[in-house]
Amino acid sequence: MKISVIGLGYLGSTHAVAMAQLGHNVIGIDPDDSRVQALAAGTLPFFEPGLEDALRQAISSGNLSFQTDHDDLSAVSDIHFICVGTPQISGQQSADTSYVFAAASQLAAVLRPSSLVVGKSTVPVGTARNLITNMRKATGFTPKLCWNPEFLREGTALADSMSPDRIVIGSDDLEYNQALKSCYQKMIDQGIPVLELDLETTELVKVSANAFLATKISFINAMAEIAEASGADAVRLAEAIGLDNRIGKSFLRTGIGFGGGCLPKDIRGFIARADELGVGESLAFLKEVDQINLRRRQRIVSLATEELGQVSNKKITMLGISFKPDSDDLRDSPALEIALRLQALGGIVTVHDPVSLEALEKKSSGLISESDLLAALKDADLVILGTEWADYKKLDPEAVSSLPRVKTIIDGRNVLSVEAWQKAGWRIIAPGRNIVND
Numbered sequence: 301m302k303i304s305v306i307g308l309g310y311l312g313s314t315h316a317v318a319m320a321q322l323g324h325n326v327i328g329i330d331p332d333d334s335r336v337q338a339l340a341a342g343t344l345p346f347f348e349p350g351l352e353d354a355l356r357q358a359i360s361s362g363n364l365s366f367q368t369d370h371d372d373l374s375a376v377s378d379i380h381f382i383c384v385g386t387p388q389i390s391g392q393q394s395a396d397t398s399y400v401f402a403a404a405s406q407l408a409a410v411l412r413p414s415s416l417v418v419g420k421s422t423v424p425v426g427t428a429r430n431l432i433t434n435m436r437k438a439t440g441f442t443p444k445l446c447w448n449p450e451f452l453r454e455g456t457a458l459a460d461s462m463s464p465d466r467i468v469i470g471s472d473d474l475e476y477n478q479a480l481k482s483c484y485q486k487m488i489d490q491g492i493p494v495l496e497l498d499l500e501t502t503e504l505v506k507v508s509a510n511a512f513l514a515t516k517i518s519f520i521n522a523m524a525e526i527a528e529a530s531g532a533d534a535v536r537l538a539e540a541i542g543l544d545n546r547i548g549k550s551f552l553r554t555g556i557g558f559g560g561g562c563l564p565k566d567i568r569g570f571i572a573r574a575d576e577l578g579v580g581e582s583l584a585f586l587k588e589v590d591q592i593n594l595r596r597r598q599r600i601v602s603l604a605t606e607e608l609g610q611v612s613n614k615k616i617t618m619l620g621i622s623f624k625p626d627s628d629d630l631r632d633s634p635a636l637e638i639a640l641r642l643q644a645l646g647g648i649v650t651v652h653d654p655v656s657l658e659a660l661e662k663k664s665s666g667l668i669s670e671s672d673l674l675a676a677l678k679d680a681d682l683v684i685l686g687t688e689w690a691d692y693k694k695l696d697p698e699a700v701s702s703l704p705r706v707k708t709i710i711d712g713r714n715v716l717s718v719e720a721w722q723k724a725g726w727r728i729i730a731p732g733r734n735i736v737n738d
């Protein structure tokens with residue numbers, strides 16, 4: 301099939317590669333010329349394991365090309381996927397849908413009645429219907445439009461795109477869905493379930509799934525607060541309740557909380573949309589989910605302050621700065637926020653991260669970047685594990701024990717072996733646990 305993918309951020313780049321892998325003829329479109337040139341040369345604008353190789357293969361197979369605007373070739377696409385971002389509006393809770401409306405209006409100028417428009421961006425409920433109205437005004441016909449949310453996670457983006465748990469399609473007419481189902485036929489043949497719903501339910505599926513995941517994480521982090529106050533251990537608690545199949549162990553990892561470009565802004569946008577709909581009370585609990593999450597960051601700052609006595613002029617080493625491992629995404633990263641708060645308290649914060657230091661440099665944060673892990677640990681008064689990269693999980697505490705000035709580590713992600721680190725002479729502190737160090 302002939303496909304255009306509009307918006308080449310995380311979602312769009314991954315989707316364009318995935319569609320090319322399915323054998324379609326894909327044109328990626330983004331107004332950012334430098335991004336388009338980089339992608340056309342086989343370079344991703346972000347780090348994502350395996351995606352750059354797949355991008356290069358797709359380009360050399362002739363299935364994937366990039367351009368900055370629609371042209372006669374892209375206009376005849378069977379399907380146009382809208383994959384632009386919907387960031388949180390600065391100073392507000394709501395999602396900024398202006399990129400979605402701008403992409404739709406540019407598309408409307410070239411859209412043919414036979415082509416299908418598929419929205420994949422995460423949008424507030426009601427957006428798709430407004431888009432149809434706008435596009436109808438611009439084109440003079442009712443566009444065929446489906447909504448088809450994406451559930452990929454950074455770090456496993458391509459695998460999630462190619463093998464999602466489900467394909468959800470929303471539209472006003474089941475006929476519209478046919479072209480999209482043909483596009484995904486190879487995936488459907490693998491047995492991936494397809495749910496065909498109305499537009500509003502489909503929009504809600506995406507934001508409510510993210511709200512549920514965020515709630516699960518904040519639930520266990522609330523238990524961590526109780527555990528800290530009562531002498532219990534939230535990691536063992538999560539293990540015990542997670543074994544109940546009705547609860548499940550995924551997204552029950554306690555630590556410094558969730559971040560990234562999706563969960564935080566999606567719960568806030570959802571709260572704002574519920575307010576607009578006059579049912580703000582229904583999502584009042586999500587405000588608490590957000591607050592519990594943000595408190596975890598301050599908790600680490602407090603633990604660090606308790607350990608150091610005073611933070612000023614102390615050398616603090618932050619291991620990992622991205623919001624999660626296998627990603628260089630610093631958006632709303634808990635580790636980054638903790639590092640900046642400790643720096644604001646006068647700490648000399650050195651950051652190590654296997655891939656995100658380049659992204660950190662662009663922020664001019666004043667944090668000290670150190671690409672050599674051993675050099676980062678040298679002379680530290682305190683080490684904090686902020687992102688659970690594999691490199692840190694397999695660190696030998698014995699081998700690095702002579703490096704810091706003070707052998708204390710805060711395991712912000714609860715991934716280190718307390719026994720092994722203590723045996724090597726370290727004090728180990730972890731949120732939600734009451735670890736006794738001699």
Ligand code: UGA
Binds near residue numbers: 452453454558562563
């Ligand atoms: C999330 C969803 O998981 C995807 O399904 C969704 O498609 C995506 O948002 C999106 O809306 O685009 P992502 O933000 O890439 O994906 O990452 P997650 O794996 O969900 O992790 C989010 C945050 O939660 C990370 O900071 C992670 O460290 C944290 N987390 C995750 C925990 O603190 N505890 C857990 O048990 C799991």
